Amino acid sequence: MSEKSTGKPDPGTTGHNWDGIEELNNPLPRWWLWTFYATIFWGVIYTLLFPAWPLVSGATSGMLNWSTRGDVAAEIAAADALQAPRLEALAGTDLAALGGDPELESFALHAGGALFRNNCSTCHGSGAAGARGYPNLLDDDWLWGGSIEEIAISIRHGIRNEEDPDARFSQMPAYGEMLSKAEIAAVADHVWRLSRNMPAKAQGKTLFADNCAACHGEDATGNRDEGAPDLTDAIWLYGGTLEEIAHTVTRGPFGVMPAWGERLGEAQVRALAAYVHQLGGGEESPPAN
Amino acid sequence: MTASPPTSALYAPREPIFPRRVTGRFRRLKWQIMAVTLGIYYLTPWLRWDRGAGRPDQAVLVDLAHRRFYFFGIEVWSHEFYFVAGLLVMAGLGLFLFTSALGRVWCGYGCPQTVWTDLFLAVERWLEGDRNARMRLHHAPWGLRKWSLRLGKWAIWILISVGTGGAWIFYFADAPSLARDLVTLQAAPVAWITIAILTATTFVFGGFMREQVCIYMCPWPRIQAAMMDEDTLTVAYRDWRGEPRGKGLRRRAAAAAATDAPSATDPGDTITRAAGPRIGGRSPVIPMLVRGTAPATPEAFSPPPAGRVPGDCIDCNACVNVCPMGIDIRDGQQMACITCALCIDACDEVMERTGLQRGLIDYIALSDAPSERAGLAPRSLRRHLLRPRNFVYMLIWGGIGLALLAALVMRPELEMTVHPVRNPTFVTLSDGAVRNTYDIRLRNKAGETRRLALSLDPAAALALEVEGAPTASVEVGPDSQRQLRLYLTAPAGSAAAAAAITHVTLDVTDTTSGETAHVATIFNGREYR
Numbered sequence: 001m002s003e004k005s006t007g008k009p010d011p012g013t014t015g016h017n018w019d020g021i022e023e024l025n026n027p028l029p030r031w032w033l034w035t036f037y038a039t040i041f042w043g044v045i046y047t048l049l050f051p052a053w054p055l056v057s058g059a060t061s062g063m064l065n066w067s068t069r070g071d072v073a074a075e076i077a078a079a080d081a082l083q084a085p086r087l088e089a090l091a092g093t094d095l096a097a098l099g100g101d102p103e104l105e106s107f108a109l110h111a112g113g114a115l116f117r118n119n120c121s122t123c124h125g126s127g128a129a130g131a132r133g134y135p136n137l138l139d140d141d142w143l144w145g146g147s148i149e150e151i152a153i154s155i156r157h158g159i160r161n162e163e164d165p166d167a168r169f170s171q172m173p174a175y176g177e178m179l180s181k182a183e184i185a186a187v188a189d190h191v192w193r194l195s196r197n198m199p200a201k202a203q204g205k206t207l208f209a210d211n212c213a214a215c216h217g218e219d220a221t222g223n224r225d226e227g228a229p230d231l232t233d234a235i236w237l238y239g240g241t242l243e244e245i246a247h248t249v250t251r252g253p254f255g256v257m258p259a260w261g262e263r264l265g266e267a268q269v270r271a272l273a274a275y276v277h278q279l280g281g282g283e284e285s286p287p288a289n
Numbered sequence: 290m291t292a293s294p295p296t297s298a299l300y301a302p303r304e305p306i307f308p309r310r311v312t313g314r315f316r317r318l319k320w321q322i323m324a325v326t327l328g329i330y331y332l333t334p335w336l337r338w339d340r341g342a343g344r345p346d347q348a349v350l351v352d353l354a355h356r357r358f359y360f361f362g363i364e365v366w367s368h369e370f371y372f373v374a375g376l377l378v379m380a381g382l383g384l385f386l387f388t389s390a391l392g393r394v395w396c397g398y399g400c401p402q403t404v405w406t407d408l409f410l411a412v413e414r415w416l417e418g419d420r421n422a423r424m425r426l427h428h429a430p431w432g433l434r435k436w437s438l439r440l441g442k443w444a445i446w447i448l449i450s451v452g453t454g455g456a457w458i459f460y461f462a463d464a465p466s467l468a469r470d471l472v473t474l475q476a477a478p479v480a481w482i483t484i485a486i487l488t489a490t491t492f493v494f495g496g497f498m499r500e501q502v503c504i505y506m507c508p509w510p511r512i513q514a515a516m517m518d519e520d521t522l523t524v525a526y527r528d529w530r531g532e533p534r535g536k537g538l539r540r541r542a543a544a545a546a547a548t549d550a551p552s553a554t555d556p557g558d559t560i561t562r563a564a565g566p567r568i569g570g571r572s573p574v575i576p577m578l579v580r581g582t583a584p585a586t587p588e589a590f591s592p593p594p595a596g597r598v599p600g601d602c603i604d605c606n607a608c609v610n611v612c613p614m615g616i617d618i619r620d621g622q623q624m625a626c627i628t629c630a631l632c633i634d635a636c637d638e639v640m641e642r643t644g645l646q647r648g649l650i651d652y653i654a655l656s657d658a659p660s661e662r663a664g665l666a667p668r669s670l671r672r673h674l675l676r677p678r679n680f681v682y683m684l685i686w687g688g689i690g691l692a693l694l695a696a697l698v699m700r701p702e703l704e705m706t707v708h709p710v711r712n713p714t715f716v717t718l719s720d721g722a723v724r725n726t727y728d729i730r731l732r733n734k735a736g737e738t739r740r741l742a743l744s745l746d747p748a749a750a751l752a753l754e755v756e757g758a759p760t761a762s763v764e765v766g767p768d769s770q771r772q773l774r775l776y777l778t779a780p781a782g783s784a785a786a787a788a789a790i791t792h793v794t795l796d797v798t799d800t801t802s803g804e805t806a807h808v809a810t811i812f813n814g815r816e817y818r
Contacts, residue, residue, distance in 0.1 A: 027301035029505055031498075098758070127712030138726075143720040233719035234781065278756060280716065280726060280776060 053161065083111075087267035095148045096285040098274055107275065112275025115268055126192070128279050133238060133255055138280045141235045143227045144168050146283035150224075152273035156261035164259035170226045174252035175211065183207055189244035194220050194232045195240065303501060305427055306615035308410060309420035309607075313634025322398050331452070334459030338362070341736045344768060351461050363697065364734070364768075375693045379686055386682035388516040390654075390674050392523035396509065396627035402502050403627060405453070405495040408614065409446055416442050420610055445486065446496045454487030500614045504625050514624070519656040520673050524628045526619040526650050529662040531602030534619075547592060601645050608632035608650055618650055703741070704732040705797045707775075707808040714813040721781030723814050729773040731797060733765040739762050739799050743775065746794040751785055751812065752778040762800065777812055786814045 016023040047053060050062040061067070086107045098105050123134040130136035135143060144154050157166040175184060183203075190204025191212075208220070215228040222230035228279055229237060236249040237255075261269055276282075336348035338361055345352065350359040356367035365372050396403060417423050417438050429435050438782040444727050458480050459467060470476035494502050503510065517523065570649055602619070609617045611631045617621055618632045636650040657667035710726040733739050745753050753761050756774035765771045775792070779785035791812040798805045 027298050029501060030300045030302045031501065032505065035298045070599075125712070127554055127710070129713035136716065138713070138716040139718050139724075169515065207793050230719065234721035278774075280724070280756065 034040065051052070070263075083107075087111075090270050091265075095152060095270055095273060099147070108271040109273040109278065111268070112271035112273070115128075115264065115272050116275055119264065120272070122126040123257075126184065128276070133253065135237055136235070137276050139235055140281040140283075141230065141233060142224065142227055142281070143222075143237075145224050146277075146281055147285040148273050148277040148282065149285055151217070151268055151276050152255075154257070155272050155276075156259065156266075156269045158259035159257040160254060161256055161258050164261070167259055168227055170215070171227065171254060172228075172252045176250035176252075179207070179211070179249075185242075185248050186247050187212070187249055188242055191220070191231050191245050191249075192240070192242050195234060304615060306500065306613065307420045307427070307610075308613045308631070309610040309635075310414060311607075311611040311631050311635045311638070313631075313637055315630035315634050319398060319407065319629065319631075323404050326399065326404055327408070331456045334456065334464040340364075341767075344736070345463060347463055349460060350463070353461060366732070366734070369700075371790040372693060372697070375689055379689050379693075382682055382686040382689070385516055386686060388513050389518070389521060390679050390680060392514055392517055392521050393510070393626070393628040396503065396513075397524075397629040400627075402507070403613075403629065405449075405491060406499050408449065409615065412445050412449070413442055416445070425509050443492075443496070445628055450488040450491035450495070451484065453491045454524040454648045457487055458483050480548040500625065503614065503627055503674035504553060510624050518678070520654050520676055520678075522652045522654050522670075522673060523622065524618060524630055524633060524650065525653040525655070525658075526602075526608075527648070527653065527661065528600075528619065528621075529658075531600040532648050533600050533618065534602035534604040535599050536604050575742060599681060601640070601649050603639065603643060605639055607635040607639050612714075622655075685778060700734075701804070701806060702734040703739075703797065703799060703804050703806050704734070705795070705806045705808050706730045706732075707795055707810045709810055709813075715815060717815075718778070721786075722778050723781075723786040724776050724778040725797070727777065727810065729775045729777040729795075730770055731763070731765050731773065734768060737767050738764055740801065742798050742800050744796045744798065745777065746796050746807070750780060750783045751793065752776075752780075754778070779812065779814060785812055788814045790814075 011024055011026045013022040014025045025094070047060075048062065049064045050066055051059050052062065053060040086104065089104055090111075091107055093101070093104065110255055116124075116128065120128075124130050124137055124232075125134075128137040140146070142150070144150060144159070148166060154168060157164045157168060159168045160171070161167045175187070179187070186201070186204040187207045190208050193200055193204075208216075212220070215226045216222055217232055222228045222232040228245070229235075234240075236244070238244060238253055260272070264272070293496070333349050334347065337346050338347055338348035338359070340359070345359060347359065348361050350357075352359065358373065360366040384395055413423065417426050426435060426438065455471070462480070467476060467480065471480065498506075575595070608619065609615075611634075612618070613629060613631065614625045614627060616625045618626065630652070632647075632650050633652070637647040640647045640649055653661075654668070654673045656673075661667055706729070708728040708730075710728060715727070716724045729743070731741055733741070740762055741764075743753060743755065744761065745751055754776040755761050755763060756776065758773075763771065763773060775795075779791075785791040791814060792809065793812050794804055794807050794809045796807050
């Protein structure tokens with residue numbers, strides 16, 4: 001009849017009825033059913049191909065032998081292969097002339113940044129601002145030298161460590177056993193005044209000349225060969241108040257940094273040196289002889 | 290309402306649909322829209338636009354590798370994605386506007402599923418003939434003729450599909466060189482994969498899934514139902530004019546019956562057509578026989594109620610035969626209807642031949658139905674379209690458009706972003722000075738290299754240095770950006786060194802053109818111990 005012109009049978013309703021709104025009971029399309037079966041089939045195939053079924057210890061490894069660990073290992077290997085020629089170039093480059101090769105410099109700075117965050121930030125801080133006893137690498141004050149080559153040496157061999165015979169070494173005595181408390185207080189007062197351009201007092205000046213000037217210099221501006229800090233500037237590795245200075249003099253600091261040359265490799269050390277050098281306090285390299 | 294027993298099958302195969310060819314004004318409009326939209330889609334990547342040396346000369350290009358979107362004279366960088374977001378919001382609102390005003394016009398005229406299905410149907414009709422020929426072929430056994438027709442049709446469909454996927458990738462790379470790479474089989478794998486996927490979807494969706502995509506896969510019909518109201522123009526059947534329908538013999542009998550039918554028959558008992566539109570493919574219930582009367586002729590039919598002449602619908606099924614969705618518009622509004630208006634064309638043709646007024650099936654607003662039923666004139670088209678809801682959509686749409694346009698026009702060619710480094714917030718230097726570090730990003734959108742000078746406002750007592758550069762003036766290449774590390778240093782004992790926060794403004798100036806950009810930022814000092 002004309003009312004059935006589309007030829008579709010009346011699907012009827014599901015019997016659900018909400019305020020006169022009925023739910024038709026139209027059949028699902030058959031392709032939908034096939035798609036549903038196909039997904040189930042694919043699901044089974046997938047569990048056979050990839051790690052899936054839990055066993056007593058571990059799970060099936062799948063026929064493709066794929067694993068996330070394997071993925072990561074492959075990615076690391078690919079990255080290493082990509083970096084290898086650049087690391088080689090970096091290991092053989094004159095550090096002072098690194099700026100002449102912008103691409104290699106960019107590589108060094110990015111690699112150095114990553115290495116710094118992984119290896120150095122524990123002590124020096126992720127922003128390289130240091131902490132008490134751990135030098136701030138952003139400022140313009142350097143204990144052992146701030147040229148890119150000197151920085152590389154500090155990183156390669158470390159400071160006051162026992163593992164590397166070429167480590168930078170010096171030791172400030174603990175004056176608590178050599179000077180009286182009053183004398184230490186006088187020296188501390190002298191040092192405190194030095195950095196503030198205040199007139200020196202006689203006792204402190206004499207004590208300083210006798211005990212400290214050998215390393216820190218007559219004018220107290222320090223000596224980088226000994227890693228002896230400049231005492232006249234505004235930067236204090238172990239604190240700049242009178243009490244802190246007295247404490248440092250009494251105990252004698254002995255800051256240690258590991259040697260990184262063996263652990264990281266030459267190219268990595270150079271990348272780190274380049275990174276640290278451009279943090280804001282890097283100094284010009286001395287002219288080559 | 291009683292529950293009907295679940296007698297029908299849970300799953301049903303797709304019923305093949307063989308839409309008949311139709312001519313008319315809406316069909317003509319659809320051909321035109323198809324030509325324009327497909328023309329734009331296929332040809333746009335080949336338009337050239339000169340942007341100077343070293344820059345792409347493709348008018349419309351999505352350069353994913355370099356994070357650039359080129360649209361003729363406009364170049365959008367990735368940080369300006371709000372332009373794209375704004376256009377997407379406008380597209381959404383435009384869709385709301387059109388749906389609110391004209392119902393599912395997007396579905397009927399603009400949707401790629403409709404356009405490509407239409408194109409595939411045209412190929413099918415050209416090769417296999419019109420509706421009846423195709424039905425015969427469908428039921429014919431698989432012989433040489435059927436195989437050759439089917440394979441020929443599929444081959445053309447695949448060619449169109451490859452062209453569809455192929456055109457898509459040209460938007461993402463320089464079209465001529467990519468075309469050369471494709472011909473010489475040197476294109477990137479992603480190009481081949483994209484073509485393969487789009488070819489497969491076009492072939493399957495346009496050739497085989499067709500109306501199933503609209504009915505079962507697309508969420509849009511459900512959303513649109515919420516955006517239409519009684520003033521929305523939509524394709525509908527004037528049942529008050531067409532019913533009771535009937536073919537020639539039946540019409541004559543019905544006309545005769547109308548003159549001498551027993552007046553005792555209660556119309557309310559015979560006509561139980563639902564007052565409102567029905568959703569879904571379910572036919573409205575019309576009893577075949579009037580209670581207490583025998584069939585007037587050997588073939589069973591329903592005579593019209595007393596006092597009513599037969600309607601204009603001659604039940605020729607033209608509207609059903611041309612429908613690409615396989616539905617009967619006379620069942621009322623239904624979810625499967627994409628309002629392609631082909632049934633209007635088909636019915637108008639029949640109405641013209643039978644000498645009746647056109648528009649038995651037409652674009653009608655549901656709010657006009659009662660007045661038309663009562664024999665009154667419907668409200669004018671303009672009153673349907675110009676209603677507050679559409680105005681609100683237009684206002685928002687236009688507002689966003691104007692805002693985007695203003696942002697586009699006022700967009701500078703020189704930009705700077707400044708991020709103060711907060712780890713640490715400041716550094717004390719050996720002479721007691723306090724230094725702050727800033728990560729600066731300079732963007733030069735001009736086509737040539739520019740020398741840019743950084744300065745501070747107020748120049749004050751802060752010294753400005755750029756890491757790795759002897760002066761505070763740097764070069765930035767054409768159409769590129771440069772990152773710098775900037776130091777501001779307050780001398781020991783200065784006000785900025787002692788204050789916790791000093792507000793400063795960084796200026797960047799093009800040393801040639803004088804174009805500038807400013808960014809306000811802060812300088813962190815400390816109490817000197």
